[in-house]
Amino acid sequence: MNILENIKKRFIRLSRGQRKVAQFVIDNPTLVANHIASEVGQLIGVSESTVIRFCYAMELNGYNELQEEIKKELVQDGNTESGSEVIPKKIDNTINELMNRDVTNILNTLELIDPHLFAKTTKCLHESEFVYILGFRQSAPSATYMTSILKNYRKHVKQIQHDMEDIVQQLSNIDSKSLLIIIGVDHLFEDVLTVAKLAKNKNAKVVSITNSTLSSLRDYSNALFAIHQHKQNSLETNVSLFSLINAMIEGMIAQNRRQYNDFQKTNEQIESSFTY
Template identity: 25%
Template sequence: MQNILQFNEKDVRIILDNKAKKRDGSMQENKQDLMKLIQLKFPRLSKGQKLIAEYILKHYDKAAFMTAAKLGTTVGVSESTVVRFANELGYSGYPKLQKALQEMIKNKLTSVQRIEISNDYFVEENPLKSVLKADMENLRATLEKINIDTFDSAVDEILKAKRIYIVGFRSSQALVEFLGFYLNLILDNVRIVSTGISDVFEKLLRVGPNDVVIGIGFPRYSTRTIDAMKFSKSRGAKVITITDSLLSPLATYADYTLIAQSNMVSFVDSLAAPLSVINALVVAVGLNEKDKTQETFRTLEEIWEEHNVYSYKNKINNE
């Protein structure tokens, strides 16, 4: 570890100032800050804590998704030593340190790395329970993080828009299609931009100040979605994003950012919270267009029954 301590006095002063703020978030801004903090603290750590520090510095991508017990077992120390290590860094507990590590790497992991991490993670618990617990935590965190006033303002913008464009690619395409399907039943000015990546700008050609563009994206963020948000913003459109953080590159160009947490220890993305936010958007728009929505669905029900779109059990039994 001879090459770890490479700091000048200014570096040390900056890190100590951050710690003095006693805010977990002050140490979560980026990888460099957290890694430097661990390096700075290294000489004063106990023998067991040094083992943890060395492991995190070398394998932070794996450590980010280990429980305190798992990390302790991996490096050969107790779970309580791991907790004390987190406290020594200034975090209120190990979960805060773990979250900082996850925030640091979530946009960097390749699918292969995600598979490797999930293999280790799911050994400890049944995948069904692990995934459901993770989704529940994402929903809980989303309820805490999302700004209700921002949500209401986004709904207002959707209702008064001349045209509504919904943009998203890769795994977010499913969310785009879902939102587009239901909004299209309520409004007649909805356009989906999720396929034909090469012509995304052609589909946004006429976007302007009276339009709303809804961008949906989560780590690893699609560059096409980011480019579409930037383009729409430059054309004067109101931009709404559904993403995982205010630090998301999509949020950079947004007038309104709706936070939906999507953490998942796997090669697939957790879309439970994003889908719930989308459900809420659809319901809110529908409630504001109540008469129109009722009339639309009354007509649709007649059409669906006439053309046997759905299985009508009572009708079948009567026949």
């Protein structure tokens, strides 16, 4: 199926703005092949972001891929006339495509989040006496990030390291006053499931952030949040993941902003007393 046929097939599932882009592409393929996304958006009367999000809705990697597919079709049809003078590309459009892709992934992740579960999670993050954060292998940097930010606002925050001795020690401390946050957006290993199961057996609250709503962690989690992935790209996953982590922490702070601001100021005063 060529690109124009694919657009027609998916037309009904597009948003109103994306339908405008779709109709313009169908009617003016030569023009789209020879003009950058911002210029096409101006001609249609929509934002450049809408043009690029249309490309993602078509499961393309961006506007450049849309142009390549259209050019292939024009060559096959023997229609290579530009239809109008080509406007020089003034700027590199890569950064626009990449950052709009990030925005799209964050918005798609937002659609997967249950507001009620999110509210319960931020409240639990506020009320739990101890917070443990687990993220092994590719998820470890995200776990480290969340741990470091939380430590700026509250005490009793611990990252569980991928070391058997540390895992055993931390699991022995976990109890009903504890919250375990599991970040597992890569391949889910058996050791992560084991930790989740043991924590659940000790009546701890368990919140999981994964790359699938069907993750096995669901059986041991009080709340599970899935990160949207576009063509399983790990870099794109991290953007949505960090955004969700920030939202959770902001939700926690909103429970008692003065308390967390005072804790942060105290930390800053202590740190400023030392000479490095």
